[in-house]
Every structure is written in C-alpha cells, then in structure tokens.
Amino acid sequence: MTILVDKKKKLFTLQTKNTTYQMKVGKFDHLYHIYYGKRIDHQDLSYLMYNGPSHYVPYPHEAKNRVGSLTLLSQEYPTVGTGDLGSVALDLENYDGTRVVDLKYKNIEVINGKYSLEKLPTFYANNGEAQTLKITLVDDLTGIEVELFYGVFGNNDVITRAARMSNLGKKPIKIHKMQSMSLDLIFGQYDLVHFHGRWGAERNYERLPLSHNVTSFGSNYGVSSSKENPGFLLVGKNTNETDGYCYGFNLVYSGNFRATAEQGALGQSRVTLGLGDDQFSWKLEPGELFESPEAVMSFSGYGMTNLSHNFHDVIRNNLCRSKYEKARRPVLVNNWEATEFDFTGKKLLQIAKAAKGIGADLFVMDDGWFGNRYDDNRALGDWFVNEKKLGCSLNELVKKINAMGLDFGMWFEPEMISEDSELYRHHPDWALNFPQRKALLDRNQLVLDLSREEVRDYLFERISAVLDSANVSYIKWDMNRPITDWYSKNLTKGRQGELQHRYILGLYELFGRVTRKYPDVLIEGCSAGGARFDLGMLSYEPQIWTSDNTDPINRLGIQYGTSFFYPVSAMGSHISDSPNQQNGRVTPFSTRAAVAMCGTFGYELDITKFSDEQKEQAKKYTKLYKKVQDMTCNGDYYRLASPFDRSNDLVAWQVVSKDKSESFLTVVVTNVVANASFVYVQLRGLEASDNYEVNGEIYSGAALMNAGLKLGRFKGDYPSQQIYIKEV
Ligand code: DGJ
Numbered sequence: 001m002t003i004l005v006d007k008k009k010k011l012f013t014l015q016t017k018n019t020t021y022q023m024k025v026g027k028f029d030h031l032y033h034i035y036y037g038k039r040i041d042h043q044d045l046s047y048l049m050y051n052g053p054s055h056y057v058p059y060p061h062e063a064k065n066r067v068g069s070l071t072l073l074s075q076e077y078p079t080v081g082t083g084d085l086g087s088v089a090l091d092l093e094n095y096d097g098t099r100v101v102d103l104k105y106k107n108i109e110v111i112n113g114k115y116s117l118e119k120l121p122t123f124y125a126n127n128g129e130a131q132t133l134k135i136t137l138v139d140d141l142t143g144i145e146v147e148l149f150y151g152v153f154g155n156n157d158v159i160t161r162a163a164r165m166s167n168l169g170k171k172p173i174k175i176h177k178m179q180s181m182s183l184d185l186i187f188g189q190y191d192l193v194h195f196h197g198r199w200g201a202e203r204n205y206e207r208l209p210l211s212h213n214v215t216s217f218g219s220n221y222g223v224s225s226s227k228e229n230p231g232f233l234l235v236g237k238n239t240n241e242t243d244g245y246c247y248g249f250n251l252v253y254s255g256n257f258r259a260t261a262e263q264g265a266l267g268q269s270r271v272t273l274g275l276g277d278d279q280f281s282w283k284l285e286p287g288e289l290f291e292s293p294e295a296v297m298s299f300s301g302y303g304m305t306n307l308s309h310n311f312h313d314v315i316r317n318n319l320c321r322s323k324y325e326k327a328r329r330p331v332l333v334n335n336w337e338a339t340e341f342d343f344t345g346k347k348l349l350q351i352a353k354a355a356k357g358i359g360a361d362l363f364v365m366d367d368g369w370f371g372n373r374y375d376d377n378r379a380l381g382d383w384f385v386n387e388k389k390l391g392c393s394l395n396e397l398v399k400k401i402n403a404m405g406l407d408f409g410m411w412f413e414p415e416m417i418s419e420d421s422e423l424y425r426h427h428p429d430w431a432l433n434f435p436q437r438k439a440l441l442d443r444n445q446l447v448l449d450l451s452r453e454e455v456r457d458y459l460f461e462r463i464s465a466v467l468d469s470a471n472v473s474y475i476k477w478d479m480n481r482p483i484t485d486w487y488s489k490n491l492t493k494g495r496q497g498e499l500q501h502r503y504i505l506g507l508y509e510l511f512g513r514v515t516r517k518y519p520d521v522l523i524e525g526c527s528a529g530g531a532r533f534d535l536g537m538l539s540y541e542p543q544i545w546t547s548d549n550t551d552p553i554n555r556l557g558i559q560y561g562t563s564f565f566y567p568v569s570a571m572g573s574h575i576s577d578s579p580n581q582q583n584g585r586v587t588p589f590s591t592r593a594a595v596a597m598c599g600t601f602g603y604e605l606d607i608t609k610f611s612d613e614q615k616e617q618a619k620k621y622t623k624l625y626k627k628v629q630d631m632t633c634n635g636d637y638y639r640l641a642s643p644f645d646r647s648n649d650l651v652a653w654q655v656v657s658k659d660k661s662e663s664f665l666t667v668v669v670t671n672v673v674a675n676a677s678f679v680y681v682q683l684r685g686l687e688a689s690d691n692y693e694v695n696g697e698i699y700s701g702a703a704l705m706n707a708g709l710k711l712g713r714f715k716g717d718y719p720s721q722q723i724y725i726k727e728v
Pocket of ligand 1: 336366367411478480526527528529545547548
C-alpha cells in the first residue's frame with residue numbers, strides 16, 4: 001500500500017520503497033506538511049510540528065491561545081493573505097481586489113493509477129506502478145477550490161505533484177502565481193544545488209548554503225533556458241555522492257519557471273517550484289479550471305547518485321511515450337559543423353557515404369534545406385524544400401541515402417519566423433511583437449505566436465507535407481532564441497499575462513499532434529544547444545542536443561551537471577572537429593569519442609575529410625559504442641570524479657548494467673602533470689562478491705570498489721581511458 005489515509009486523524013501518508021511523505025489537517029482545517037524523508041512506518045509524526053506561541057507573527061483569528069501561525073507551521077500549499085509570510089505557492093486577486101485565498105481541507109480521494117493533466121504533459125504509470133492521492137481544499141468565501149495531486153511511484157521513490165484550481169465562485173479571479181509544489185521541512189541545515197549556465201556552457205553545478213534570504217531562480221527566456229535548469233537539489237551539509245540525505249525537484253515544463261528556496265525564521269526550510277510568475281497572470285472565469293504543470297520530487301537517504309538513479313529510471317520508464325525511449329538510438333552523422341549552410345545535395349551524399357563507411361545508422365540534414373535559407377538571416381517559416389540547392393527532390397535525396405543503408409533525418413525550427421520570409425510577408429501578425437515597437441531580434445529571427453491555432457495549423461500542415469514527401473525517420477526540433485516580445489494580437493488587453501503559458505500549451509499541442517501522426521519518427525530536441533533541456537520536452541522527444549559546445553573538456557562539466565537529473569539516453573553528444581569550432585582546443589580523437597559516448601552518440605564534423613587513420617578510429621568507436629550502448633543508455637550512471645572539483649586532475653564516470661554483469665568506466669585527465677602518481681579509481685555499483693575481468697585480469701567486485709583500480713600514468717594533452725568490465 002503506497003497511500004495511507006487515516007480519516008479520523010486526517011493524517012495522510014505516502015509510502016515509497018525507501019521514503020515517507022506525511023501531511024495532516026490541522027485544528028483550523030489547514031493542510032500541514034509533516035515530514036518527507038527516510039521511510040518510517042506506522043507513526044503519526046505530527047509531534048514534530050511547532051506548537052509554541054506566535055511572537056509577533058499573525059495567527060488565525062480562531063487561534064485564541066495565539067498558537068497556529070501559518071508562518072511558523074509547515075504548510076503543504078501556502079497561500080497569500082493567510083499570515084504565511086514566506087514565499088507562497090498561490091497568489092491571486094479576487095474580483096473585489098482582495099489578495100487572499102484561505103484554503104481549508106474539504107476531502108480526499110485515493111485513485112488507482114496515475115493522474116494526468118488535460119493540456120500538459122505528465123509522467124505516466126504502467127500497470128499498477130503508481131497510485132494517486134487527490135486532496136481537495138476550498139476557500140468557502142470565494143468558492144476557489146484547489147485540488148492537490150500526488151502521483152506515488154512506490155518502487156522508484158518518486159512522487160509527482162500538480163495543483164488544479166477551479167473557480168466555483170460567481171466572479172472572475174486573476175491568478176498571479178500558482179506553483180506546482182511547495183515543500184516545508186521543519187528543521188535541518190541544507191545546501192542548495194542548482195545548475196546555471198549560458199549558451200555553450202549549460203548546467204554548471206553550483207552548491208550554496210541555504211540561507212534565510214530567499215534564493216529565487218528561474219527562467220524569463222520563454223524556454224526553460226541555459227541560464228537555469230528547473231531541476232535542483234536540497235542536500236544535507238555533509239551529503240556527497242554516496243552518503244547523506246538529499247531531495248531533488250524538477251518540473252515537467254519547457255517555458256518560464258520560478259523556483260525559490262529559503263529558511264524561515266525558526267530555521268524551517270521551504271522550496272517552491274512552478275510557473276514563472278514575472279509578467280504572469282491568468283484570468284479565471286467562474287466555472288473554469290487552471291492546472292499547474294507537474295512537478296516531480298524524490299528523496300534519497302544515500303547520497304546524490306542514488307537520487308539521480310531515481311530520476312533516471314522514472315524518466316526512462318514513465319515520461320516519454322515515444323517507442324524510441326526503449327529502442328536503441330541510431331548513431332548519427334549531422335552535417336551542421338561540417339558545412340553549416342554551404343552544402344549541396346551532392347555534398348550531403350558524400351557525407352552520407354562516409355557515414356555508412358564508419359558504421360553510422362542515420363544521416364541528418366541540418367539547417368539550410370528550405371526556402372531561401374542560405375544563411376541565418378532569412379527564410380524561417382518557409383518550410384518548402386529548396387530543390388535547387390539539393391539538386392533534386394527530398395524524396396530523391398532520401399531514397400539515395402536509404403539505398404546506402406542509412407536512415408534519414410532533418411532539421412526544423414518550427415517556432416520561428418524570419419522577417420525576410422514569405423511567411424512573414426503574408427502574416428506579419430503571426431510574430432510575437434509589441435504594437436508600434438520594433439521587435440527584439442536574436443539571430444535575426446522572431447518568434448511565432450504559438451498560442452494561435454491558425455499558426456499551429458500552418459506548422460502542422462508544413463511539417464506533415466515535408467515528412468509525407470519522403471522517408472524521414474528523425475527530426476531535430478530546434479528553437480534558437482529567447483522569447484521576449486510577449487504580446488499576442490489574439491489576446492485582449494487584460495489577458496496578455498497569459499501569453500507565456502499559452503505559448504507553451506500551444507507548443508505541447510503541436511508536439512502532441514506531430515508525435516501522434518508520426519509515432520515512428522525519433523525527435524531530438526535542441527535550443528541553441530541545450531537551452532530547453534527539461535522534462536516537458538523529454539515527454540515528446542527522448543533525446544536533446546546537450547550543448548552546441550562540443551569541446552570534450554567543456555562538455556565534461558556540461559554533461560556532469562546534466563546527469564544529476566537526466567539519463568545518458570537523453571543527452572545528444574557527438575564527436576566534433578579538433579581544434580574545436582567553439583573554443584579552438586586541440587584534443588585527441590579518443591577523448592572526443594570517450595566523452596561523446598556518454599550520450600546518444602554521433603558525429604558533427606566533415607567526416608569526408610577523415611584520414612584513413614581517423615576512419616579506422618571512427619569505425620572502432622562506433623563499434624564500441626554499439627557494444628556498450630544498452631548499458632550506458634539503460635544502466636546506472638555513477639559520477640566518480642567531478643569536473644567542478646578543482647583539486648581533481650581528472651574526471652571519471654562509470655556505467656553499470658542493471659544486472660551488474662558489465663560496466664564501463666571512463667577517465668579523462670584534464671591536467672597532466674610530470675612525475676605523477678598512478679591514477680587510482682574506486683568503482684561503484686558492482687556486486688562485491690562477484691569477479692570481474694578488467695583488461696584480462698580478474699578482480700573481485702569488492703576489490704574494485706573498495707581498494708580501487710590502478711590505471712596508468714597519463715601523458716599528452718587531455719588523454720583518456722575507457723575500460724570495459726565484465727563479470728566472469
Ligand atoms: C543551433 C543548433 O544548436 C545547432 O546544432 C544547429 O542545428 C543550428 N542551430 C542550425 O541553425
């Protein structure tokens with residue numbers, strides 16, 4: 001039983017394999033949060049709650065003994081105007097201008113299976129994997145009802161959350177903020193781990209002490225962004241990869257978001273996560289519903305690696321409906337860094353031929369195949385094949401590539417429009433733009449108003465027409481600029497604050513249509529590299545281009561940060577040229593291959609220029625990737641040495657198959673020093689009592705994990721080593 005309801009005590013307990021989450025309805029019918037942490041059976045934990053007096057903080061009028069301030073008590077879903085003076089989850093304006101919603105417990109329902117949301121993607125459950133708890137709260141005066149949903153994935157130690165508001169009153173209200181979740185922890189000292197960045201340097205790991213200041217971060221970019229990722233952790237002061245308690249939170253959403261973390265006056269900790277609230281507002285008419293995106297959380301009492309495994313498993317098994325989530329991903333060759341816009345059909349065929357020669361499965365034609373798109377200043381929106389440039393129809397090109405034994409994929413950037421395009425000349429009003437002002441540009445492009453149905457219809461029709469014209473088995477869905485000019489000609493003055501969210505709802509609606517019509521097409525997400533690497537996107541596309549920065553040494557940090565929430569199977573990672581296109585660094589082929597193998601593998605350079613030696617290397621690494629691919633994509637991932645730990649001269653990670661029968665270790669030396677000691681690595685995740693073969697030698701799992709493996713002494717620039725480990 002994963003959900004326990006004690007109706008008499010009004011005590012609600014969610015049990016997963018290793019964790020317990022408890023809530024209780026209090027004296028004045030508010031819903032309190034009691035506990036989230038290591039599993040505890042058969043215990044009402046409400047004795048933990050603060051029951052001292054309220055010193056100069058407000059308390060409910062009924063609390064005659066001055067006990068019961070919502071600022072001091074841990075809340076399940078704190079709301080505005082109730083005397084909770086921390087960051088609230090819900091802020092709304094009633095018809096009469098009052099800014100208050102006082103939610104009291106109404107009823108509870110346990111539902112077999114996992115809830116879903118009407119217009120937003122959510123995790124799903126396979127047979128019997130999850131249960132749902134729905135708690136309904138109501139403000140009797142206004143008729144505002146909020147349903148809190150909890151999806152309990154017992155075996156994964158994962159709980160999903162969402163909130164749905166109904167306006168059952170007689171007047172419209174305006175929502176200013178509605179978070180998907182809030183979590184109060186009664187006591188404890190924590191660090192906040194978040195993942196910040198920029199183009200070419202996404203998801204940097206940063207660990208800060210949680211303080212009494214509110215730490216607020218999020219995205220105002222219109223995409224989840226490379227500036228901050230929605231996934232973040234609260235970890236105990238001494239927590240590391242293998243020990244200590246930690247919480248992870250993430251959001252199934254691809255647009256603006258807001259996360260807050262703070263300590264209360266008495267040392268309680270609070271985090272909230274949900275829709276971005278800058279410029280956001282939503283008018284809710286009587287009888288209407290508003291649903292928050294889904295949040296997902298997990299607790300580990302055994303360090304951060306374990307926490308990552310919980311997320312990796314639930315993402316791989318319960319998020320993306322694409323058949324490719326489970327299927328082997330193709331090794332691909334993409335022409336972008338090889339040619340950019342300067343290609344012909346003939347050149348593409350040459351690259352495809354070389355791709356076949358190195359054992360790849362898929363050739364991808366990137367940007368530049370449509371309209372008048374000879375550079376990045378024009379033609380976005382004109383999704384008509386440029387047959388003149390290709391020298392043939394798309395179908396003819398694809399047939400030739402298929403005849404080589406390769407699948408074919410292609411690039412789209414559906415959400416964009418260039419001023420210099422036929423689409424813009426016909427529909428200038430389809431672009432987001434403030435009236436009477438010139439729109440902000442980025443890469444000389446504007447953003448289409450995806451909140452409009454006719455815009456989505458056009459895109460669906462165009463994408464379908466192209467896909468129906470040839471045997472296309474993969475799409476790279478790019479999105480290359482932040483959204484800034486938040487004004488839709490389709491919305492009235494009072495509703496412009498809804499646009500950021502309506503854009504994302506429109507995007508998901510379009511993705512839903514495309515994925516339903518083309519279930520056999522693999523979609524890889526991309527957003528100026530990895531600026532939209534989130535669970536919303538991963539609901540439709542099982543893999544995302546991790547970064548435009550393909551330098552393997554920079555990628556160590558990017559892929560390390562990404563790995564806290566997202567599995568290897570989600571990370572697009574390719575071998576590119578040396579010197580690297582973005583930072584000019586020279587690295588060995590072997591290291592570029594080793595790093596690219598920690599993702600969905602491919603090539604991003606002009607492979608027609610490979611020397612014979614490089615061809616042989618490419619063949620060798622493609623073959624090796626295919627050998628370890630099932631393990632890396634579906635196994636357990638271990639971070640052994642961090643690129644953010646400046647005392648390390650190396651970065652190491654390891655993947656272990658679920659049955660622990662094989663493992664794959666990668667070490668990259670980032671700073672080679674003279675007269676160095678040998679490199680020692682303690683492995684993880686093996687079966688202690690089993691024997692494993694490593695480079696022809698036999699070791700026990702216990703020896704490899706406790707004593708460690710002795711590697712060589714490394715020389716040269718950025719050397720690396722990959723080691724395949726097999727149980728014997
Ligand atoms: C940005 C992407 O991140 C690149 O990989 C490439 O597809 C370009 N866009 C094409 O314009």
